[in-house]
Amino acid sequence: MESLARRFGTPLYVYSANHITQRLELFQLAFSSLPHLVCYAVKANSTLAILQMLACRGAGFDVVSGGELERVLAADRAAAERIVFSGIGKTAAEMDLALRSGILLFNVESEGELELLSERAAKLRKRAQIALRVNPDVFTETHPYISTGMREHKFGIDIRRARAVYRKAGKYLEPCGVSVHIGSQIRSAEPFGAAAQRVAKLIADLRRDEHPIRFMDVGGGLGIEYHSDRPFDPEEKVRQYAAALMPIVESTGGLTLLLEPGRFLVAQAGALLARVLYVKKNGEKTFVITDGAMNDLIRPALYQAFHEIVPVAPRRSSRRAPADVVGPVCETGDFFARDRELPALQPGELVAILDAGAYGMSLASNYNSRPRPAEVLVEGKRARLIRRRETIEDMLAQERAEALL
Ligand code: LLP
Numbered sequence: 001m002e003s004l005a006r007r008f009g010t011p012l013y014v015y016s017a018n019h020i021t022q023r024l025e026l027f028q029l030a031f032s033s034l035p036h037l038v039c040y041a042v043k044a045n046s047t048l049a050i051l052q053m054l055a056c057r058g059a060g061f062d063v064v065s066g067g068e069l070e071r072v073l074a075a076d077r078a079a080a081e082r083i084v085f086s087g088i089g090k091t092a093a094e095m096d097l098a099l100r101s102g103i104l105l106f107n108v109e110s111e112g113e114l115e116l117l118s119e120r121a122a123k124l125r126k127r128a129q130i131a132l133r134v135n136p137d138v139f140t141e142t143h144p145y146i147s148t149g150m151r152e153h154k155f156g157i158d159i160r161r162a163r164a165v166y167r168k169a170g171k172y173l174e175p176c177g178v179s180v181h182i183g184s185q186i187r188s189a190e191p192f193g194a195a196a197q198r199v200a201k202l203i204a205d206l207r208r209d210e211h212p213i214r215f216m217d218v219g220g221g222l223g224i225e226y227h228s229d230r231p232f233d234p235e236e237k238v239r240q241y242a243a244a245l246m247p248i249v250e251s252t253g254g255l256t257l258l259l260e261p262g263r264f265l266v267a268q269a270g271a272l273l274a275r276v277l278y279v280k281k282n283g284e285k286t287f288v289i290t291d292g293a294m295n296d297l298i299r300p301a302l303y304q305a306f307h308e309i310v311p312v313a314p315r316r317s318s319r320r321a322p323a324d325v326v327g328p329v330c331e332t333g334d335f336f337a338r339d340r341e342l343p344a345l346q347p348g349e350l351v352a353i354l355d356a357g358a359y360g361m362s363l364a365s366n367y368n369s370r371p372r373p374a375e376v377l378v379e380g381k382r383a384r385l386i387r388r389r390e391t392i393e394d395m396l397a398q399e400r401a402e403a404l405l
Helices: 002-008 017-030 048-056 066-075 077-082 092-101 111-124 162-166 190-208 234-252 263-269 299-303 392-396
Strands: 012-016 036-041 060-063 083-085 105-108 128-135 173-179 215-217 256-259 270-282 285-290 309-311 320-326 335-343 350-353 374-379 382-387
Touching: 002 012, 002 270, 002 374, 002 382, 012 017, 012 263, 017 036, 017 048, 017 234, 017 263, 017 374, 048 060, 048 066, 048 374, 048 382, 060 066, 060 077, 066 077, 066 083, 066 092, 077 083, 083 092, 092 111, 105 111, 105 173, 105 215, 111 128, 111 173, 128 162, 128 190, 128 215, 162 190, 173 190, 190 215, 190 234, 234 256, 234 263, 263 270, 299 335, 309 335
Parallel strands: 012 374, 036 060, 036 256, 060 083, 083 105, 105 128, 128 173, 173 215, 215 256, 285 320
Antiparallel strands: 012 270, 270 285, 270 350, 309 350, 320 335, 374 382
């Protein structure tokens, strides 16, 4: 880590390729007795090299914008037929791109979207396979910002109204699936089973209405454990998840199961390395100021999310004491940890902020005009720069400041 930080600078995202491919294989193996496709949720980490690595191993992709769709196509054109397109605000241009690319499935989230997609498909003379994303009204225990499966959320179509909406698909749209996504960072398998059960019932109704439903898309959301002192066995987690879903899919029959894990595949494969710039005391409090900030990793600021922070080269003797680990951004919310028991840190030391592979770089911004970090992928003994550090020139390139005279 120290040598990577010296070579590529900090703040730096470092990912393990093996870890990511192993997580994908856990999923593929757990569901191997069923027709299924693991459609990695691109939003978790959309860096091209990661998409390419997953594409080569047979993954499909869940995208939520034209930009994500273009990323998958740039990583592997042939993956188009393994793409599902989710999201509540698809534009006509995004629909056209997806129709022309020949994606697997549109997850339609409103009647308005159904109408527009039908129009675009007719215009381009392209048939499209669609699923409605239904809102199953299932409660999940997670942060309110990332819970999505209840009636008061903006996502999906009320499951009680879905049957009527399916009847409205025009002749270019083929209703062949039902989708659901109940939220993110859900650590128990139970709500996934409950949602799938409701979807299975709807599928039975839809088949009676003579819609040839072949896909059940259960979304993503399987959580990880961010606290290193709490037990977490990824293999067991996936097994429990599969055990909650597979009997429902099997008893419904004739289905290909689509899964959209994001976090579970990439979160624990990545760390954000940051260098300590200063250590200062304000009254009782100790602040460790690093060169990484909320613009590089916003999860603590946005969701009060917990990430373990460890010194890369811990000293044996150092005593632990509470400190806030913060960045240089001019916001009180710019912190990675508050009142965290940490070994005494000194300027120049390198810290690793763990489990930052998901929703880290993909949520990074230029706030405070800070260039976004570089990313490195470690494959065995090899480390490859997969995104160079953004430069000030990159940031200024899109702007014009001609004087308004
Ligand atoms: N499918 C759909 C339709 C989604 O909206 C999401 C995540 C996923 C799949 C993948 O969920 P996952 O398996 O990664 O939990 N930025 C937040 C998480 C936002 C999740 C949004 N949707 C965070 O950092 O916790």
